[in-house]
Amino acid sequence: MKKQPGKIGYNDKWAKKVGKSEFLKQMNEAYPDRKDEHAAYWDKKFGKATPEAAK
C-alpha cells in the first residue's frame, strides 16, 4: 500500500530567486502528483499577488 506523501522541504532561497513559474515548473516535474501542494506552498510563503515579484 502506498503511504501518505511525506513533508517536502522547499529551498525558499532558490524559489524566491527563480520566481513562481520556474518554481512550479520544476516542482511539478519532480513531484507531478503534488501540484496543488506546490502552488499552495508558494501562495502561503510568498503571497498570491506576487508570482514573479521575488525574481
Added chain:
Amino acid sequence: MSVLNQYNCLTSEGNTEAGQCPIDIDAIVGFILLPRSKFFTATDMATVDSFVTALQAATLAPKGERIYPVHDIEQQNDQSEENTYETRALGSMAKVRDGRMDITYRLNVGGLCLYQQLAKFEKRTDMAALFIDDSGLVFGQQRDGNLYGVPLEMIDSPRIVYNSGSATTIYGVRLRYKQSFLKSGFGSVKLDSSDWDSIRGLQTLVIESGGARAAGVSQIKLRIGCGLTSDDFYNLYGEQIAAADSLVLAKAPNGNQLEVTSVAVNPNTKGFSVTVNTSDPDYSAANPVTIYFDTPEEIAAAIPALHVESNVFTTPN
C-alpha cells in the same frame, strides 16, 4: 639571553614541599586526539565553561583543527620503556635517556567500529593527545600559556583479542610518546567530572542510494555508521532533515555546485527525495549528481542532536 658555550645547570633545582593541593593524576578514562598544531588559549581556558565550550566547538571544526575525543578507557596495558642507564667499568652509573611512554588503552565501548576509526590514524605523524583522568583533569603540555596535546610518535591499533569464552573481545589503541612533558611543560585544566561526557566526537552520516534517479529526483537513504539504521534515522530525523533542507548540498560531475531545490521525506523507501535545479547549465539528466551534507558545525546548529559528518554520495544516473 643566550651566551655561547654557557650551559647553566645550577639553577636546576625544585622546591620540595608537597603542598596541600598537588596535582595527582588519576586513572585515565579518555583521551583526545588532535593535531599537534592545535592549541587552546588562555581565553579558551579562562573558565571551566569556556574551556568546555572550546572543546565542544573543536569537535565540529574543519579537519586540521578538529579534535577527536575517545571515551570509556577502562584498562591500560603499560608497555612503556624503562629509562636507559649505563653502568660504567668501575661501577658508576649514568642515565642515558628517558624511556618512552607506550600504553595500550582498552576501548570499553565502540567495539570494532571505533577500533577501525582509530586505525585510520595509524599513518598520521602530526597528531597529539590530551589525556583525561577520572577526576576530570585534562592534561597535555603547555607552551606560551597555551595548552597543546602531547606529540604522539605512534598511534597503533593492536591485534584484537577475541572473546575467550570467559572474557569479552579486547579492542585497543596504543599510544607512544615522550614522557618529558610530565617533568617539564605539563599543562592541565580541571573540568568538573561530568563535563567530559559532554565532549563527544562525530559519527559518520552515511548517504546511500534509495533507488534510481527519475525525472531529476535523486533517492537517498541516510544512516549513522555503526549507529542508527536508515529506518531508525528516518523515524527519528526525517522531518527535521526535510525542514533543514539547506543542509543538503549537491555537485555536478565537473565539481560545480548545483542548487538543491527541495528535500522531501519518502515514506515508501524510508529515505529522502532530493531535487536540484534542472535549469542549471551544469545539470544534465544524463550525468550523475553528487550529494553530501554541509559541515558538522552547520548540521549541529540546525539539528543539535546530530553530531555527524557525512560521506559524499554520487547518485546513479
